[in-house]
Amino acid sequence: MKKNVFWAPLITAAIIIVADQITKALVVSHIPEGRIFARFWGDFVWIVHARNTGAAFSIGAGSAPLLRFLFFIAFPLVVLIGVLIYYVQSSSLSPLLRWSMGLILGGGTGNLIDRIFRPTGVVDFLSLNMYGFLGMERFATFNIADSAITIGEILLIIGLIIAELRKPKAPDATEPRIGSGEGKGE
Secondary structure, rough: HHHHHHHHHHHHHHHHHHHHHHHHHHHHHOOOOEEEEEEEEOOOEEEEEEEOOOHHHHHHOOOOOOHHHHHHHHHHHHHHHHHHHHHHOOOOHHHHHHHHHHHHHHHHHHHHHHHHHOOOEEEEEEEEEEOOHHHHHHHOEEOOHOOOOOOHHHHHHHHHHHHHHHHOOOOOOOOOOOOOOOOOOO
8 A cells, every 4th residue: 555545644633633733723712602703695604603512413412421432532533543543454445434534533533622621511613504495594513523423424425335345246155156067957
């Protein structure tokens, strides 16, 4: 395996972590919580300061502290360590799967840092107008880490589908095999 195929996704993960934490620090220091700082392209994109003590779409935000620790810190930490170990030890991963894992590692670590060091919740700051699509006026507020995780998950699904399609097919038991004597009247 080429070194850049191995290292580039991990370097990207580190860049995502740094960019995520810098943008969150800027939001915390310059935008009061709950306020809209700027609007772009009409009302399409808002830069806001929101906090999320749960997972995606604030799922589990009202859970007991022990459950939040287990599901939002301990479990993700174990998963991220497992992904990193698999990434390092597997020599058969396609570049697409490596990139997907790099994005997930970077984004997951960025949000995990917030969950550990920001007791008031993960800092979210991007809000998109949905114009009523799927019954939503605005999409759930998110951050750079969330974006990296989402793109990584999409690439992971595509990569797994491609890997499955490339697998050699097992011979069909109902078809005669060449050299088996079947189908020759023997």
